[in-house]
Amino acid sequence: MGGRPSAMEGAPTLTRSSLREQVRELLLEGLLSGRWQPGERIVERRVAAELMVSQAPVREALRELETLRLIETVPGKGARVRNFTPEDLAETFPVRAGLERVAAELGADRLAEDPKQLEEHVEAMRHSVSIGDTDAEQREVLAFHRAIVEASGNRVLVYSWESLGIEVWSALSLRWFRPHTHDNAAEHQPLIDAFRRRDPDVADQVYQHVLNCSPAVPGTSPAED
Incomplete structure (x- = not known):
């Protein structure tokens, strides 16, 4: 998430990859930053003019976001951001938890030997909190x-995690349906400790941790530890 272009401001130069891919990333950034709210129209022509590209890559990018169920096309009205519910977002978490459990199983030895990257992200969470940057904390x-997913070394798993838009759905869940303050560094440190100790149930710990992050759905009980 942190590597995405941060702007729909100004006129970025789209040269490093296909226009469609960069337009898609910029649209995602707009969703995550709150530029477009649930139910709001995304005017294809306006986006194309702002980015100084033709409407074709914008149209293609919107179609990709529609396959992720982030955008919906309304006949006669064009594209708009879906009106998300806690149920919509909660549905992604068992899938995400399953993928990350497999990733933790496959990457356990690698992360036990070198948990430095995980430690750096936890430290960055603490720093973000200290300066009051909630968005940066969520990115970390x-x-x-x-x-954890990349430590699996399994390209199919990484592709599946990415193609389901896990980062986007999770970020939207954090933004809209997890409004209370959480000590994210404290919640993630036990996972590092479990990898370092080579706990045999570390994958199950990751699985339960992800489920515990799911937005509360009215009429259901929160996930138990």
Whole structure:
């Protein structure tokens, strides 16, 4: 998340990859930053003019976001941000938890030998809290979990995690449905300790940790430790 272009401001130069991919990233950044709220239209022509590109890559990027269920197309009205509910976001967490449990199983030895990257993300969470930068803290939370997924060394697993838009859905959940303050560094440190100790149930700990982050859905009980 932290590597995305931060701007729909000004006119960024789109040269490093295909226009479609960069437009998609910029649209995602707009969703995550709150530029577009649930139910709000995203005007294809306006976005194209702002980025100084044709409407074709914008249209293609919107279609990709529609496959992630982030955008919906309304006949006669164009694209708009979906009106998300806690149920929408909660549905992603068992899938995410399952993928990350497998990642933790596959990457356990690697992370036991070298948990430095995880430790750096936790330290960055603490620093973000100390300067009052909640958005940066959330980015570090997601980067921590991406590091576990990448430690699996399994390209199919990484692709599956990315193609489901896990980072985006999780970020939206944190922004909209987890409003209370959480000590994220304290919540993630036990996972590092478990990897370092080579706990045999570390994958289950990761699984339960992810489920505990799921937004509360009315009429259901919160996940238990």
